[in-house]
Amino acid sequence: MSEQVITRAEMVSAMEAQFFANVTERHGQNWQRLNTIMCEQGAGQATAITDFHIFELCHGGSLTANCRAETESGDHQSDIKLIPGALQYAQAQSSQEFETNGHYLVQQIFIEDEIFQEVAAGIAPGDPDNLKPLAFHGVFEPKLKQLAELILDEARMNAPGGELYADLLAQQIALIILRRRLGSKVKKPNIRPLSDDEISRVIEFMEANLEEVGGLDTLAAVVDMDVFSFTRAFKAKTGEAPHQFLIGRRLNRVKDMLLNSTEPLVEIAYATGFSNQSHMTASFSKHVGQSPGAYRTAIKK
Numbered sequence: 001m002s003e004q005v006i007t008r009a010e011m012v013s014a015m016e017a018q019f020f021a022n023v024t025e026r027h028g029q030n031w032q033r034l035n036t037i038m039c040e041q042g043a044g045q046a047t048a049i050t051d052f053h054i055f056e057l058c059h060g061g062s063l064t065a066n067c068r069a070e071t072e073s074g075d076h077q078s079d080i081k082l083i084p085g086a087l088q089y090a091q092a093q094s095s096q097e098f099e100t101n102g103h104y105l106v107q108q109i110f111i112e113d114e115i116f117q118e119v120a121a122g123i124a125p126g127d128p129d130n131l132k133p134l135a136f137h138g139v140f141e142p143k144l145k146q147l148a149e150l151i152l153d154e155a156r157m158n159a160p161g162g163e164l165y166a167d168l169l170a171q172q173i174a175l176i177i178l179r180r181r182l183g184s185k186v187k188k189p190n191i192r193p194l195s196d197d198e199i200s201r202v203i204e205f206m207e208a209n210l211e212e213v214g215g216l217d218t219l220a221a222v223v224d225m226d227v228f229s230f231t232r233a234f235k236a237k238t239g240e241a242p243h244q245f246l247i248g249r250r251l252n253r254v255k256d257m258l259l260n261s262t263e264p265l266v267e268i269a270y271a272t273g274f275s276n277q278s279h280m281t282a283s284f285s286k287h288v289g290q291s292p293g294a295y296r297t298a299i300k301k
Contacts, residue, residue, distance in 0.1 A: 005093070008035060008052045008110050015039060015108070029155030031163050032215040033112040034170045036155050042103040049095050053111040053133075055173055056088040057148040061104030068097040069135045080137040082106075087144055089177060090135045092116070107152055111170045114217075115227070119174040122189045122228040124182060133174075133181045147173050158275050159283065161250075164243035167216040168231060191229045194237045198223040202234070203249075210250055210273040216242060246273075251287055254280065258296040265292055 006014075012035050029036055041063065063082045069090060082088070082104055090096050092113040116133065124131040151169050154162050179186055194202075205222050206213055213219065219242055220230035234242050253272045257263055263271070269280035284292045 004049070006048055006050045008050075008112065011050060011052070011110055012037065029158070029162075029166070031166045033115055033167055033217065034151075035110045036107060036151050036166075038105065038107050038152070040103065040105050041100065043101050045099045047095070047097045049093060050090070050110075051092055052113060053092050053116060053174075054088075054090045055109040055111060055144075055148065055177075057107045057109075057145060058082045058084055058086045058088075059105045059107055060084055061102065063100055063102035063104040065098050065100040065137075067099075067137060068095075069137075070094050078137070082138060085140055085145060087139045087141060087148070088135075088137045089133075089139075091133045094135065096135070107148055109148060109151060109170070109173070111173065115167070115170050116174045116178065118226050118228045119171060119178055121226060122191075123175070123178060123186050125185055125187045131178065131181065133177050136180075141176070144173060144176055147176075157279070159279055161213075161243035161246045163215045164213065164219070164241075164246060167227070168241060168243060171216070171228065171231065189229065189232065191232050191236075192225075194223065194225075194230075194233045199234075199237050206246055206249055210246075210253055211271070212273065213246060247283065247287070250274065251284060254284060254292060255288075255295070258292055259299055268292070 012030065015037055038059070040061075061084075065080050065082065067078060067080060120131045147169050151166060154166055154169070159165075202219055202222050205219065216227045216231060219234075220227045223230065225233065231242065234245070238245055240248070250272045254268055257268045257271065261268075265280070266277040269275075269277045272280065274280035274283070281291055284295070288295060290298070
């Protein structure tokens with residue numbers, strides 16, 4: 001490969017530098033295994049090979065592009081038009097060449113290849129290393145669009161459990177894209193259940209690291225499972241996805257601190273893994289039905 005392979009960190013840095021004046025949400029969100037960023041793009045040319053997957057959703061405007069890529073229809077050059085709702089995807093380690101005209105608002109999601117490999121191992125028959133998802137452009141697929149929008153919502157909220165939730169959403173994106181490639185050849189995952197001891201270890205890890213649990217890969221490593229299998233086994237055992245379970249544990253800790261300490265709400269928020277007091281209040285009010293302050297007053301009467 002003669003072209004330089006771009007890393008995810010390099011791409012984020014380049015995006016922020018090149019579109020400094022145009023990125024509508026400059027910092028986006030940089031999670032452990034994926035990023036999302038909103039930017040405005042216009043006429044230009046680009047050639048790149050990345051070590052991560054690029055998934056895009058057009059949010060506004062209109063852009064035409066002449067692109068060369070290895071796609072679902074073969075390795076060829078084509079003209080495409082992107083309008084609101086249109087999706088693009090480019091797999092890792094593939095050369096992409098673009099010449100664009102027009103102007104559009106686009107959400108870009110950069111996903112580590114590790115996530116695709118984990119999903120492929122769970123659903124691909126034979127050797128998953130032989131499965132290569134292929135690029136697509138100008139596709140309209142409601143489920144993929146919804147997943148991109150959920151990732152953007154999560155980035156904007158910066159809510160507790162966001163790392164786990166974003167990881168799960170990226171996993172779902174990878175699953176749909178790989179299913180497009182496999183068609184009817186998708187195999188049923190053979191997922192071993194989590195034992196009582198294993199689920200106890202995962203919960204103990206969560207409790208000990210409420211401030212910063214990490215991503216799904218961190219939790220899966222506690223019980224030596226791949227992320228794809230762990231996510232499904234955890235929900236089968238607890239009835240909740242890991243990020244939902246984590247939020248419940250954080251809220252339980254908030255309740256305990258409201259009852260047994262005089263710490264101000266802002267300190268309780270940071271101690272229980274919330275990014276700030278307002279995020280804690282919003283989450284607590286949603287799940288408990290009253291604000292932390294009102295709850296503290298009521299239980300201490």
